[in-house]
Amino acid sequence: MKKNQFRLLGVMSGTSLDGVDVVAVQFDFNSTTRYKILHAATISYDKLWKQKLSSAVNLQEEELAHFNFAYTRYLGHILKDFIRKYELKELDAICSHGHTVKHEPQNKYTLQIGNLEELAQITGQKVVCDFRVQDVKLGGQGAPLVPVGDKLLFAEYDYCLNLGGFANISTEENNQRIAYDLCAVNTVLNYYAEKLGHEYDEGGKIAASGNLIKALYEQLNSKEYYTAKFPKSLGIEWVNMEIFPLISQFKNNIPDVLHTYTKHIAFQISAAVKTSPEAKVLVTGGGAFNDFLMQELRKKCSAQFVLPSAALINFKEALIFAFLGALRLRGENNILKSVTGAEKDHSSGVIFLP
Incomplete structure (x- = not known):
């Protein structure tokens, strides 16, 4: 038994x-x-x-x-x-x-x-x-592995979104669970915040103080990975090869880079979520505490982004x-x-x- x-x-x-x-x-x-x-x-x-x-x-x-x-x-x-x-x-x-x-x-x-x-x-x-x-x-x-838990423990949500080093999302489609990595999040945001002497950009305040670098925003969103079909996943190798070299071509200040990259994250997430006011999205991972990112997400997408207890955000x-x-x-x-x-x-x- x-x-x-x-x-x-x-x-x-x-x-x-x-x-x-x-x-x-x-x-x-x-x-x-x-x-x-x-x-x-x-x-x-x-x-x-x-x-x-x-x-x-x-x-x-x-x-x-x-x-x-x-x-x-x-x-x-x-x-x-x-x-x-x-x-x-x-x-x-x-x-x-x-x-x-x-x-x-x-x-x-x-x-x-x-x-x-x-x-x-x-x-x-x-x-x-x-x-x-x-x-x-x-x-x-070999990734993402969390969706079986999403399916069996958090079935009341239409989407489970994790905002850690990378963003990944899981949902039900045609009666089966699908999930994939969306884009890099804290691997990039923390890297630039550390250049200013911070462990991370608390609440996204530095990003919020910056301005959009339109050309960078457009080039980030045109990365080939984003149009690839799932299953797909990302690793730090991809960030080192595709993201950091691109950002380094722009000699802008770090608040502008953080502002632009945060808007890029919000765009990629909103593209994956069917925009319906009834859709409930469970948000966990350290990025859930980034107020500027959450604000940008809610601007771009009409779904309900639900922040659970701090324990679940941190330890899901x-x-x-x-x-x-x-x-x-x-x-x-x-x-x-x-x-x-x-x-x-x-x-x-x-x-x-x-």
């Missing part, structure tokens, strides 16, 4: 590099699937770890293997401290996304570091991790990776071919025992 109740840790580190999101959550599969967040925290990266993680994409194979081991140890001690701090007993598993360093589905390759067996040994807990690799081997994009992705782990432990599919383009729906995730 399948287990119906789980106490899990969900762990997520996103491309925006704000830190490791950890959520302790309880799931109940008895009738409809229900969840309860017990504890949650973001453990911020210090300057050195931010620097290491942002440049890891350039490491050679042997250096990357060493870095993977070092990051796994670092992550293991963060999780061990979290378990101790909240006196968590009888956890069924830690369900960890790891941190994406390389994402090249076109080459059948994706790498999330921090997913080594040492994670189970350090924490003393069962670990479910490395969710993306199997999907890529099956011809999928970590929560859903815990859910993916629960599905894996139940032997149920946790990745949908309609989303990633894989050969079949499947149950993904490597399991390590302590």
Whole structure:
């Protein structure tokens, strides 16, 4: 008989590099699937770890293997401290996304570091991790993976929009879940805010003070990716090749760049949402706190953009990776071919025992 109740840790580190999101959550599969967040925290990266993680994409194979081991140890001690701090007993598993360093589905390759067996040994807990690799081997994009949680946990919304390092969206179309990455968000916005000495542009105030660079806005929106059919996904490699070089051609001040790029984000999101006043869009991720971005979105699109509790805004992705782990432990599919383009729906995730 399948287990119906789980106490899990969900762990997520996103491309925006704000830190490791950890959520302790309880799931109940008895009738409809229900969840309860017990504890949650973001453990911020210090300057050195931010620097290491942002440049890891350039490491050679042997250096990357060493870095993977070092990051796994670092992550293991963060999780061990979290378990101790909240006196968590009888956890069924830690369900960890790891941190994406390389994402090249076109080459059948994706790498999330921090997913080594040492994670189970350090924490003393069962670990479910490395969710993306199997999907890529099956011809999928390996991303986005959150939509199965959107479908089963947040079905009352017409769209689920996440505004993290990248924006991604999921919805039902022709009775199946579809989802894809829309554009880069905080990977770009934070990069330019840091040039002015800020970790991020709080509330989008710097962007709001700028002016539109019309030629940049038009060239950003003409990127080939935006007209490609889904399934499709983005990685930091695309930002480094397509976005930063384009922006650098314009010698404008940073407030103008942030203003223009924020309007570009709003345009790309509004293009993906059917503009109906009845459509409800659940908005999560750090970008949900960007007031200027939300204002621009509401200008361009008549749908209802719903901001849930701060806990759900900050920890929805970590929560859903815990859910993916629960599905894996139940032997149920946790990745949908309609989303990633894989050969079949499947149950993904490597399991390590302590």
